[in-house]
Amino acid sequence: MGLKAPEPIKPSFTASYILGAFNIISRSRRYIEAIPLDLSLQDIQAYFQVYGCDIETVVFVESIFALDDKFLKDARKS
Structure with a gap:
């Protein structure tokens, strides 16, 4: 179609740092009857x-x- 693919976005240090930290912090998430609870x-x-x-x-x-709010919203849709 003659369109060029957009250049990939390079994530910022802050965004990468926060996403990596969220992954680590999420490992401590607690569940009740398979329902995820909020991080504290x-x-x-x-x-x-x-x-x-x-x-x-x-x-x-x-x-x-x-x-975490986004994660919980998506988890509760399932």
Whole structure:
């Protein structure tokens, strides 16, 4: 059709860092009768104790909670 494929987007350091952290923090997720529960501040704090945080804490925490909300919304659709 004569269209060029768009250039792939390079993820930013911040986005990559937050997504990687979310994957690690999600490993501590608890379930009740196969229903996933929300991540807590304690889950995030446990991550901080091991890895620290290379970005502003408020941005990091709010981003993790936003990703968790998306995960839970998608999980509850299934």
